[in-house]
Amino acid sequence: MSALLEFSAVSHAYGARRVIDSMSFSLQDGEIGCLLGGSGCGKTTVLRCIAGFETLGEGEIRLSGRVLADAAMAVPAHQREIGMVFQDYALFPHLTVEDNIGFGLSALARSERKSRVAAMLALVGLVSYAKNYPHELSGGQQQRVALARALATRPRLLLLDEPFSNLDVDLRERLSREVRDILKHEGVSAILVTHDQHEAFAVADKVGVMQGGALLQWATPYQLYHEPVSRYVANFIGQGVLVPGKVSGPRCLTLEVGEFCGLLPLGFAGGDTVDVLLRPDDVVHDDASEQTAVVVDKVFRGADFHYTLALPSGQHVLAQVGSHHNHAIGESIGIRLELDHLIAFKRE
């Protein structure tokens, strides 16, 4: 499968401030990608570069092999056939829902335009709102109109800028799945930008974690969670703690609670001191285990407990435990580590 979008060694600066620093990634046809990062990490600027609203300082952007922009030239934004859903939706307040959706279709014949708009309305489930004005809709409905408007022109790539940030949490989760289904149904490739990890995991096939204008890792959500390549990614994605350990073999580590061996070489020399990532789901509660830890804090989350446990050395770890195992703070409980993925970073 060939790459649809190739973002190669792109840099961008606002005046003296470098917001994207030699960043590269590529997106396959039909894939949904996501750029994840805190505010000011440059993720929105990446989107604006792809859309054609910003010029490149260095590097190159290609769509289906054709150069869209490099340091010397840029295809005008309106000729790129790239759709965009804006953070504030940017619906046209003076047009009805159907006119908003049909806005980009002026090249089509009247009847074609009508049927396309009808199809889009059906796709996003807003058929009965065709004649309404945007302000008469709820936030979630406005969001879907914005999506339909962008999809109506059959863009080769769809960009979504923090698409769910204006919605409340409940709606956010539901709509993010819905948007994924719609995109997959239409076979549209897309890139979304968000600061919300749950949103990224719910929608995207590939997620890129950004920090300070650089892309730290571009991988599937599974890989990001279980195989983070840097401390920052490990901390940013999911929960977990880093505990000290010593390298005892090419694939093995010694921790306070015993020796563990992974499937892959660790890339450290024997005897090196390292920090090892322990996710809450790596620490398993087992009454039969001889290894114990003291409950320091607990959060009941309905389906499970999140315990903060103190190992004999005083080191804290997190444990995710089934909701029937209700233990009091101060109690000692038996634990066992299930480390399928050994992730270690050199001690700093």
Next chain:
Amino acid sequence: MPKLPALSGLTRWRVLLLLLSLLTLLPLAVIIPAVFSPDPAIWSHLVDYLLPQLFLNSAYLMLGVGCGVLLIGVSLAWLVAVYDFPGRRFFNWALMLPLAMPAYVMGFSQLGLFDYTGPLQSWLRASWGDSSWVPSIRSTPGVILVLTLAFYPYVYLLARNAFATQGRRALEVGQSLGLSRVQGFWRVALPMARPWIMGGLMLALMETLADFGTVSIFNYDAFTSAIYKAWFSFFSLDTAKQLASMLVLIVFVLVVLEQRARGRRAYTQSGRAAPLHRLPLQGGAAALAVLFASLVLLLAFVLPFGQIVWWSYQSLEAELNGDLLSYSLHSVVLSALAALLVCAVALLLSYAQRRAPSRVNQMLARLATMGYAVPGTVLAVGIFVPVAWLDNVLLGLFSSVLPQGTTAILKGSLLVLLLAYLARFLAVGHTSVDAAMHRITRSQEEAARNLGWFGWRLVTRLHLPLLRGGLMTALLMVFVDVMKEMPITLMTRPFGWDTLAVRIFTLTTEGEWERAALPAVAIVLAGLLPVILLSKEEN
């Protein structure tokens, strides 16, 4: 002793609002019936000799000025809000400067510049021996040009703010849907800014309809100048009333048209889009932008202001005397009194709306501030008629007590003039006071009550300190507006109370432009204050 039944707090506010709404309702109630029951003799005279021309002239002016202010105001607003070019920051505020100059000052100054004896034509004759090909500025296009230059800032200001918040964004949305920038401007940015542009256009058209000074100077037959003439040259108050009713009708139609055009659409600015970088203009495009903005600024402010400054300089010795001092004093005293009155009432109005926010009360408050839409000439007639009636009643009642030969009690008194100002400018004061009032949240008030403050203490310790900025702005705005005001002052001032504006009217109708320049400069300098304030608020 039997006690009168006490009015409840809410009722008291309602009574206050009712009284205030009478300020505009009463004059309108006096004027409007004339539309439906015209005096046959006057009516046939008007239809035969006056009305066709007046309607035609009003239509020309509105069409011409409407197109003019849209063209200049919107294009300048777009340039300044979305693009970057040399001098953009300067033009950003400098293009508001014509607001400081009343249209009638602009009018006689432009006449001086472009008339047969003016510097342009004199220079043409000296260089080429002929200037007869230059179209006369004393014409319909001439009046349109002057009013356009005077009123385009309304459209410019409102459109610029709309474009600044959503202009570049609108282009981007358009581009993401396959529109070029040019298409994006016409199909997205312009329609989205429509309510603001229309708001500016409405202001400009209202001012055009209400303009009295400029059309008088140009001897152009408009409703306002005809009302004045009917009353003060032909002494027919009934004709003036009839004409005023026609003018109110036009204003009413304008307001209804604007309301209907909006329909169900609601234009709120959605979201909190990050401020976007302006698009830089280069080379020829940048030069054109600078040239266009400079040309407008030159014609609308630099040249006319330079002209009156030059005249003032030349006539300084002859004109700088005790008379000018007394005109200035009258202007300042009247403006200050009116500003205080308007702000006090605006504060009451705002407070009433807050304390008793029912639908009826909101409507009454809107009625009370409607006077800004009523041209000054109409208001003058509409207030004079009931006052004259009241005077007759009072004279009948107290004839035994009053000295022999008393013909007026309220007529021609300062009180009537101030009430007329109040009716006309209450909206100006109310806007800024109310904006400040809205910034005091309900929870701030409740917090203060919770801490044990109430009644007058609450007002002086919470409200007034927080409202100070808004009140100062309101005072300044009203002060300057009254200073510039011409028709109401002219028509209802007490004997001997000539102001700078009245002086300008007297001199310009006699063609004594040079002598009118000094009072005009004084008014423009005062007018600069709110413009400076406005540009400061933005930064």
